[in-house]
Amino acid sequence: MRNIPTLTHRELSTQFYSPIAYIVITIFLVISGIFFISDNFTSGGEASVRDIFGNYMPLILVFILPMLTMRLMSEEYRSGTIETLMTAPVNDAEVILGKFFGAVLFYFVLLASTLVYPIVVSLYGPLDVGLTLSCYVGLMLVGSLYIAVGIFFSSCTRNQVIAVLCSFVLLAVFTFLVHYIGQQQEGVVRVVMQHLSIISHFQDFSRGLVDITHVVFFLSSTCLFLFFAVKILEFRRWR
Amino acid sequence: MIQVNNLTKRYGPSRGIEDVSFNIDRGETGNIIGFLGPNGAGKSTTIRILTCYQPATSGTATVAGHNVFTESLQVRRKIGYLPENAPLYPEMRAREYLDFRAKLHRMSRNDRIAAVGRVTEKCWLGDFIDRPIGQLSKGMRQRVGLADALLHDPEVLFLDEPTIGLDPNQIRETRKLIRELGQRHVVFLSSHILHEVEQLCTHTIIIANGRVLADGSPAELRERISGSSRLIAEIKGGVDETRSAVQGISGVGAVESGEEPDGWSRLSIEANGTGDIREEVFRLVADKGWALRELRHEVASLEDFFIKITAEQRQDAGV
Numbered sequence A: 001m002r003n004i005p006t007l008t009h010r011e012l013s014t015q016f017y018s019p020i021a022y023i024v025i026t027i028f029l030v031i032s033g034i035f036f037i038s039d040n041f042t043s044g045g046e047a048s049v050r051d052i053f054g055n056y057m058p059l060i061l062v063f064i065l066p067m068l069t070m071r072l073m074s075e076e077y078r079s080g081t082i083e084t085l086m087t088a089p090v091n092d093a094e095v096i097l098g099k100f101f102g103a104v105l106f107y108f109v110l111l112a113s114t115l116v117y118p119i120v121v122s123l124y125g126p127l128d129v130g131l132t133l134s135c136y137v138g139l140m141l142v143g144s145l146y147i148a149v150g151i152f153f154s155s156c157t158r159n160q161v162i163a164v165l166c167s168f169v170l171l172a173v174f175t176f177l178v179h180y181i182g183q184q185q186e187g188v189v190r191v192v193m194q195h196l197s198i199i200s201h202f203q204d205f206s207r208g209l210v211d212i213t214h215v216v217f218f219l220s221s222t223c224l225f226l227f228f229a230v231k232i233l234e235f236r237r238w239r
Numbered sequence B: 001m002i003q004v005n006n007l008t009k010r011y012g013p014s015r016g017i018e019d020v021s022f023n024i025d026r027g028e029t030g031n032i033i034g035f036l037g038p039n040g041a042g043k044s045t046t047i048r049i050l051t052c053y054q055p056a057t058s059g060t061a062t063v064a065g066h067n068v069f070t071e072s073l074q075v076r077r078k079i080g081y082l083p084e085n086a087p088l089y090p091e092m093r094a095r096e097y098l099d100f101r102a103k104l105h106r107m108s109r110n111d112r113i114a115a116v117g118r119v120t121e122k123c124w125l126g127d128f129i130d131r132p133i134g135q136l137s138k139g140m141r142q143r144v145g146l147a148d149a150l151l152h153d154p155e156v157l158f159l160d161e162p163t164i165g166l167d168p169n170q171i172r173e174t175r176k177l178i179r180e181l182g183q184r185h186v187v188f189l190s191s192h193i194l195h196e197v198e199q200l201c202t203h204t205i206i207i208a209n210g211r212v213l214a215d216g217s218p219a220e221l222r223e224r225i226s227g228s229s230r231l232i233a234e235i236k237g238g239v240d241e242t243r244s245a246v247q248g249i250s251g252v253g254a255v256e257s258g259e260e261p262d263g264w265s266r267l268s269i270e271a272n273g274t275g276d277i278r279e280e281v282f283r284l285v286a287d288k289g290w291a292l293r294e295l296r297h298e299v300a301s302l303e304d305f306f307i308k309i310t311a312e313q314r315q316d317a318g319v
Ligand SMILES: Nc1ncnc2c1ncn2[C@@H]1O[C@H](COP(=O)(O)OP(=O)(O)O)[C@@H](O)[C@H]1O
Pocket: B011, B014, B015, B016, B017, B037, B038, B039, B040, B041, B042, B043, B044, B045, B046
């Protein structure tokens, strides 16, 4: 595991060379800004960060994080650099984790830029610091899961478009569709859907609660997808 | 240095390589092994297995004293690999890339600086070292790839078609560099160009259709295939007459004949044994009172052999 910092460092610096990264940054800042303004500055609105974080952020992330991750493994396959990478003394898990941490750090930096919103809110009234912190914890966890899913699909194909579409569909289903179905149904189906729904696990964070079961849900599903990605990488070479 | 036993690799139902075996020891001077074969022969497949990129379906291989399947990390520490077409990260600068690669080999900061300096000089990277790789020419990229493969001073260097896609000047420079590298490292070089292998290599392995066809020094191979060498004679006399006369000499096998435009007969004589029949042919011609203007051994070249192999392969493939 000693190669992870080296690989992470390369990934992170490479992100800044890719035009996609700047598109992602722009989309992210513009859309989150629009949501923030329309929410807080319409007449009668209550100054809060809850809506932007609770309702809109996961939506934005479903769109932009797959764009950030689609390249990660697919491009290595397409250009053949996977061969030089895997014939250096590094193992499959190090490669996947290096990619993962590189993307996660990039995302955290992006997320940090949204700190201006709570600061602006605090100028208009008292800021609920606890709520803001729990929102950020939630977003870090959701984003990490999305990135793991994106890396998983990127490790399945050399085609970035397929990778981004698959991640997008899977994330959209588990973030919105499952949640929606859960609300429509009764009984067992409802309970199962709520357990699978990313939104319902996230909601408590946006209400100011850091519940350990939700933290476990996000961390374990992130690990699961990273594990799958490592297995796919192994499998592709064994074919 | 490299031992390969019955290596087979199948891609699903289709075949990559089949039952490949060879054994290469480190020689005293110059260790350049040519792995020669037409496109699709299985050169890259074999190299990918030996560099631990992909496992074989069956068989075993040992590189630099370690098994490529069970001791893959040890093998990878001791080898350098330049894949076909030298894949690199275009957005990185050459120096940045080499530093990254040196870090993967766990070199300390000072070692990395020294190693990058050494390979920069060796591969004539010069001013290009601080340019983004994406801006470099094909030849320069090839050299960056080679520099990368040399960073940790590997025992064995695997170069998969290192001259493919280069211009004639770059090809000459690359060959010169490979010859130098052969002094220090065992170089395992794949190529589909015969004279490249003949020029550079101390040992040649010929592969076609996933199978090893011949294995030895270029001289050995030439000797082996020239076993069926022919004698060419041009005689002034009737075509049929001369042929039947020559056929009468003991030790002569099949004789092909043809008439030259100026009326001379050209005979292509196959010797059955190993003895030299030129003297008998000369006596015969003198006895009959014919004239003789050419009498020589036609040595089958590696080229003929190689062309024959590739032609057979094309036929098999139904091209
Ligand atoms: N990843 C792969 N999937 C399926 N078939 C492959 C793959 N790689 C190589 N092959 C097949 O294996 C054979 C040998 O290929 P290769 O080793 O690339 O030949 P060479 O390098 O000598 O040109 C070819 O017939 C090729 O089609």
